Amino acid sequence: MVQLAEISWIDAEELFKRTDVVLIPVGSTEQHGPHNPLGTDHLVAGALARVVGERTGVAVLPTIPIGISEHHRHFPGTLWVPPAVFREYVKAVALSVATHGARKIIFINGHGGNTASLIEVAGELRRTYKLFSAVIMAFPPGMVGHAGAGETSVNLYLHGRLVSMDRAVDTRQREGLGPLKMEGLGRVGPAQFPWDTIDLSDTGVLGAAGEVIASTKASEEEGRRLMEPYIEEVCRFIEELKAARVEELLSKP
Numbered sequence: 544m545v546q547l548a549e550i551s552w553i554d555a556e557e558l559f560k561r562t563d564v565v566l567i568p569v570g571s572t573e574q575h576g577p578h579n580p581l582g583t584d585h586l587v588a589g590a591l592a593r594v595v596g597e598r599t600g601v602a603v604l605p606t607i608p609i610g611i612s613e614h615h616r617h618f619p620g621t622l623w624v625p626p627a628v629f630r631e632y633v634k635a636v637a638l639s640v641a642t643h644g645a646r647k648i649i650f651i652n653g654h655g656g657n658t659a660s661l662i663e664v665a666g667e668l669r670r671t672y673k674l675f676s677a678v679i680m681a682f683p684p685g686m687v688g689h690a691g692a693g694e695t696s697v698n699l700y701l702h703g704r705l706v707s708m709d710r711a712v713d714t715r716q717r718e719g720l721g722p723l724k725m726e727g728l729g730r731v732g733p734a735q736f737p738w739d740t741i742d743l744s745d746t747g748v749l750g751a752a753g754e755v756i757a758s759t760k761a762s763e764e765e766g767r768r769l770m771e772p773y774i775e776e777v778c779r780f781i782e783e784l785k786a787a788r789v790e791e792l793l794s795k796p
């Protein structure tokens with residue numbers, strides 16, 4: 544039993560004697576197209592943290608379910624907090640678990656919008672608070688897009704009862720903004736603007752500018768194919784981390 548929310552303080556005392564590694568799952572509550580649950584990003588982060596924690600024996604904190612999602616606000620049910628509030632809260636959670644002996648603090652992050660802030664917090668934990676900290680994405684590398692086939696497949700694999708495939712749609716993402724065509728510039732890379740999802744997509748599904756994103760192609764099997772090798776890789780990293788002396792991982796004075 545490694546989930547802090549499910550054990551007593553007696554068990555937690557034992558757990559922190561055995562390990563100085565903790566996983567903090569972080570996500571969002573935001574629209575994920577007409578077919579995926581609002582909790583997609585925090586549910587996937589929590590599920591990955593749970594299985595990695597069970598396999599490696601490190602402590603798993605309760606999931607932080609609300610993040611930086613204001614750009615999805617036009618879709619009902621989306622929740623968010625300002626980035627500065629998010630950073631302070633996440634940092635405070637990390638420092639609280641450090642008082643129990645955690646020295647290596649790993650954020651399992653399910654939401655791209657949180658990434659820059661989590662890296663900032665991890666940097667502060669390492670440079671100012673003499674802890675090691677890192678951010679691991681909950682979705683495997685190369686899985687681009689938002690609520691497209693990849694993310695929908697992972698949901699089908701991990702918690703399929705929450706997905707309504709009869710509502711899945713294929714979406715062509717807009718490339719421009721109003722009269723601006725931005726052809727060939729795209730929304731990332733050469734030209735960026737602080738887009739809201741509604742600027743680019745009526746369904747809430749996002750991928751690459753101008754392309755069709757086929758959420759309808761999602762399957763449970765594809766979700767398994769994407770996640771299982773990734774879970775193993777994350778476990779390998781956590782095993783390495785367990786074996787390392789924290790002094791060797793800290794920021795130099």
Ligand SMILES: [Zn+2]
Pocket residue numbers: 575583584653654689690694
């Ligand atoms: Zn997502």
